[in-house]
Amino acid sequence: MQSGLELRNKLKSIDHRGYPAYKELKGQYDFKDYVLSIDHVQGDPFAAPSRLSVLVKAAKAGFPADFYNTHAKRVTLQDHLTRLFAGEVSGGSFQAKGSGKSGLLAVSKCGQQVLERTALKIKEGDITLRFEAGFPANGRTINARELEKMLFDILPSCVKKSLYYSAVNQGKLKQAICLCEDQQYIREKLKELSLCAFIADGAVLPRESGISEKPMKEAVPFQSPASLKVTLQLPNKGQVTGMGIPRGITLFVGGGYHGKSTILQALQNGVYNHVMGDGRELVITDASAIKLRAEDGRSISNVDISPFIKDLPNKKDTTHFSTEDASGSTSQAANLMEGIEAGSSLFLIDEDTSATNFMIRDQLMQQVISGREEPITPFISRVKSLYRDRGISSIIVAGSSGAYFHVADTVIQMKEYVPIDITDRAKAAAASYPPVEGEEAFPAFSEHRCPRPDLSLRKDDRIKIKTMGTSELLLARESVELRYLEQLKDQEQTSALAWILKYVQLRLLDGKKDLKQISELLENQIDKNGLESLFERGDVSSSLARPRKQEILACINRYRRLYFA
Numbered sequence: 234m235q236s237g238l239e240l241r242n243k244l245k246s247i248d249h250r251g252y253p254a255y256k257e258l259k260g261q262y263d264f265k266d267y268v269l270s271i272d273h274v275q276g277d278p279f280a281a282p283s284r285l286s287v288l289v290k291a292a293k294a295g296f297p298a299d300f301y302n303t304h305a306k307r308v309t310l311q312d313h314l315t316r317l318f319a320g321e322v323s324g325g326s327f328q329a330k331g332s333g334k335s336g337l338l339a340v341s342k343c344g345q346q347v348l349e350r351t352a353l354k355i356k357e358g359d360i361t362l363r364f365e366a367g368f369p370a371n372g373r374t375i376n377a378r379e380l381e382k383m384l385f386d387i388l389p390s391c392v393k394k395s396l397y398y399s400a401v402n403q404g405k406l407k408q409a410i411c412l413c414e415d416q417q418y419i420r421e422k423l424k425e426l427s428l429c430a431f432i433a434d435g436a437v438l439p440r441e442s443g444i445s446e447k448p449m450k451e452a453v454p455f456q457s458p459a460s461l462k463v464t465l466q467l468p469n470k471g472q473v474t475g476m477g478i479p480r481g482i483t484l485f486v487g488g489g490y491h492g493k494s495t496i497l498q499a500l501q502n503g504v505y506n507h508v509m510g511d512g513r514e515l516v517i518t519d520a521s522a523i524k525l526r527a528e529d530g531r532s533i534s535n536v537d538i539s540p541f542i543k544d545l546p547n548k549k550d551t552t553h554f555s556t557e558d559a560s561g562s563t564s565q566a567a568n569l570m571e572g573i574e575a576g577s578s579l580f581l582i583d584e585d586t587s588a589t590n591f592m593i594r595d596q597l598m599q600q601v602i603s604g605r606e607e608p609i610t611p612f613i614s615r616v617k618s619l620y621r622d623r624g625i626s627s628i629i630v631a632g633s634s635g636a637y638f639h640v641a642d643t644v645i646q647m648k649e650y651v652p653i654d655i656t657d658r659a660k661a662a663a664a665s666y667p668p669v670e671g672e673e674a675f676p677a678f679s680e681h682r683c684p685r686p687d688l689s690l691r692k693d694d695r696i697k698i699k700t701m702g703t704s705e706l707l708l709a710r711e712s713v714e715l716r717y718l719e720q721l722k723d724q725e726q727t728s729a730l731a732w733i734l735k736y737v738q739l740r741l742l743d744g745k746k747d748l749k750q751i752s753e754l755l756e757n758q759i760d761k762n763g764l765e766s767l768f769e770r771g772d773v774s775s776s777l778a779r780p781r782k783q784e785i786l787a788c789i790n791r792y793r794r795l796y797f798a
Contacts (some may be wrong), residue, residue: 239519242346253276266289267289282365283365294359296310314401316343335368344723354773413506415469416506427480448512478500482627483645487632500518503518503522504519521576533563536570541569545764553679562588571790573625593612616637687794687795690735696709706728714791725778
């Protein structure tokens with residue numbers, strides 16, 4: 234390993250040379266308090282920034298071991314330190330001048346969710362921070378003095394203020410760790426209390442705007458109805474009350490703009506922990522929950538949708554259903570069956586984003602069009618057996634149809650953002666209407682899909698990856714649409730999905746392992762070695778965030794070149 238002094242001397246030796254000479258700097262340098270690694274050097278000042286990393290050993294960093302002795306606390310500490318470094322480095326970015334991206338200093342921008350990222354990794358107390366830097370140039374000529382200012386003046390200050398326990402605000406850090414402990418306590422209590430979600434009294438659910446995740450100012454704080462109120466004794470916050478949503482079938486109803494979709498959005502985001510001040514810190518949902526919706530035009534490969542759709546007029550096989558252009562009903566049926574495959578214990582459904590003919594088929598329609606002429610068995614006829622036989626709960630938002638009153642275990646009316654338990658009233662009203670048909674056991678279906686690899690990818694040594702926010706990724710030239718995966722919250726999760734899809738295609742698909750086995754192998758690998766293990770050559774991206782298993786499988790399923798024997 235070279236010293237910081239040797240790095241200074243190298244900088245002096247390449248000053249005013251052509252930009253490619255910067256590549257001579259690659260390597261590790263001992264700065265006494267930390268090790269700086271120059272991992273990748275950009276080709277010119279207008280290209281993607283250079284990638285650097287800093288390693289601070291545990292003895293110098295000094296963070297207490299009980300701040301990272303569980304996976305959840307470790308992720309929280311990593312998230313907190315990433316935010317601190319981002320705050321420090323934002324003031325130092327572009328202080329060094331030059332052309333193109335000269336002077337840029339950047340690290341992952343964290344949102345309201347606490348996510349595991351490649352930007353910062355803690356292992357046995359050692360901290361590895363990955364970030365980006367724009368190496369300065371005048372035109373395409375090296376400006377080494379400006380880079381020296383970045384690496385020897387600006388960066389050391391940012392590192393020391395954010396990666397050392399003695400320098401950070403220990404009170405705020407302790408607050409973040411305590412919140413994490415409380416969130417995990419609730420998450421673990423859900424199963425014990427036969428709940429699929431919990432919303433604390435006082436939570437702020439509405440967001441500032443459609444493009445902001447920050448809480449709305451002067452919003453109505455959440456208040457649980459007495460019949461559903463649950464009291465929890467949290468490890469740090471102490472006694473907390475809130476609404477416990479029981480396992481089974483829960484229906485949210487009410488007029489438009491009264492908060493039904495807002496509460497569903499809070500629940501679908503409750504699969505993640507949130508930072509202090511978000512308003513939804515203690516909105517905790519079953520971690521496997523999936524938001525189901527119709528997805529016209531999506532690709533479906535070899536999915537058994539026969540529990541919901543069969544006997545199609547064109548005689549198409551629905552036990553191994555494939556299409557390049559799914560309808561609303563077939564896409565929602567496929568999403569549901571893939572959700573079962575992904576191990577979800579809770580489905581979240583809003584009628585506004587669902588296919589009507591998949592959700593219900595009223596009595597009048599049944600009288601006019603006989604069951605023999607209708608290939609769709611609607612969700613309302615399967616929802617009870619889905620819970621009874623498969624253990625999968627459903628939370629459904631409905632504003633225009635009372636058909637689900639018959640099958641719901643709990644009915645909650647949202648009135649001016651206040652929840653009211655109207656189960657008894659809804660059941661009494663439903664009693665005068667014909668009951669819903671379809672109480673038989675949930676049908677057997679094929680659960681083992683063993684995809685083969687896309688061999689065209691294995692012929693290409695340099696597979697290009699590109700992402701567009703959280704809506705789309707490109708693997709080679711193949712587009713994968715993700716815009717309807719509403720629980721993807723960060724574009725770095727999309728980037729991770731692209732690398733995961735590439736890794737799965739090149740390393741895991743063999744026509745013998747089914748998708749459940751593949752997802753378990755991936756989860757175990759990432760748990761043990763992190764997202765870094767997806768990079769064979771060690772050149773790790775500093776901008777990846779871990780997606781859930783549910784989104785990983787959803788991405789694989791939407792790859793249009795997913796082949797089966």
